[in-house]
Amino acid sequence: MPEMHPASYRLLADLEAAFDALLAQLEQVVTTFERSGCPAWAFAEPVADAAWLRRALMDMWHEEGQDGRETRNYIGLIAADTPLIEEVVKANQAKARISHLLQQIKQTTPHALSEAKALLPQRHPHVNALLRRGGLAKLHLKQCWRQLPVAQAPVARVRLAWYSSGRSIKRLSVQEAEAKLLQLDTQAPHVQIQLRKLAGIPSQEILAQVQAQAPLMRANLFYVEPLEDGHTRRALNVALPLFLPAPEQRLPDYNTPPAHPPTQRTRARRRDEKLEDDAFLPSLRAYRYRQASI
Numbered sequence: 001m002p003e004m005h006p007a008s009y010r011l012l013a014d015l016e017a018a019f020d021a022l023l024a025q026l027e028q029v030v031t032t033f034e035r036s037g038c039p040a041w042a043f044a045e046p047v048a049d050a051a052w053l054r055r056a057l058m059d060m061w062h063e064e065g066q067d068g069r070e071t072r073n074y075i076g077l078i079a080a081d082t083p084l085i086e087e088v089v090k091a092n093q094a095k096a097r098i099s100h101l102l103q104q105i106k107q108t109t110p111h112a113l114s115e116a117k118a119l120l121p122q123r124h125p126h127v128n129a130l131l132r133r134g135g136l137a138k139l140h141l142k143q144c145w146r147q148l149p150v151a152q153a154p155v156a157r158v159r160l161a162w163y164s165s166g167r168s169i170k171r172l173s174v175q176e177a178e179a180k181l182l183q184l185d186t187q188a189p190h191v192q193i194q195l196r197k198l199a200g201i202p203s204q205e206i207l208a209q210v211q212a213q214a215p216l217m218r219a220n221l222f223y224v225e226p227l228e229d230g231h232t233r234r235a236l237n238v239a240l241p242l243f244l245p246a247p248e249q250r251l252p253d254y255n256t257p258p259a260h261p262p263t264q265r266t267r268a269r270r271r272d273e274k275l276e277d278d279a280f281l282p283s284l285r286a287y288r289y290r291q292a293s294i
Helices: 006-036 050-058 082-108 112-123 127-132 141-145 174-182 189-199
Strands: 040-042 061-063 076-080 136-139 155-163 167-173 206-212 216-223 233-237 242-245 286-288
Touching: 006 050, 006 076, 006 082, 006 112, 050 076, 076 082, 082 112, 082 141, 082 242, 155 242, 167 174, 174 189
Parallel strands: 076 242
Antiparallel strands: 040 076, 061 136, 155 216, 167 206, 206 286, 216 233
């Protein structure tokens, strides 16, 4: 490993301290929840107790063979009193601190991230027990810093639904597309066909590389009173338990969504879809933009 700058050692020390603080704060959230008796519901779980919440909040590990872009979901609702909301806010602040430090390390000494991944698991209070279970490979940094969802105000209704039509789109120049194709087996007929197709379009044209996103659960929140901006409803993606301010210590009206996301696209295709229907370069999931929309 390249020699690290002294500032990188300080960042790693700060990250270790921030990780310790995060673990302590997450444990405080669980303890406050357990003491409060706040009602809760967990999706696809028999009970929504402190053990369930601890599992959800402390799950920071890659499973063997897990795609690094994926995170595990722990969907549930918690009717939180004020002390619990305050502890959740502190936990989110601790998570934001972790995210900020990781960005600093990535920008100043990228190779130090691997050392961080090796150091931080040793500071997890249950690491030995976790690793003994098998199937746990290394720390999943995104699962460390992803925020706990919190509603802005008391909620009358929650409607949960799978959202499986998400996708990310990255702009791709002809030159970048060619470089990516040349990294494949250029003797393969399908790659040669795509290289010829690429050579036949203007060199300044921009393509769209599309990546389908994993299905996620979305919560549509209907507030008891309008928010300051006048809105009466909001949609949140909820990969972790959703904390709902509840002065009356009651869960709002909610539905139970299907156990699994739909296997096919659920949203109608937009009339103003900017991309062509078929992939121009299938090996790269690259599409051409419709001429009218460029």
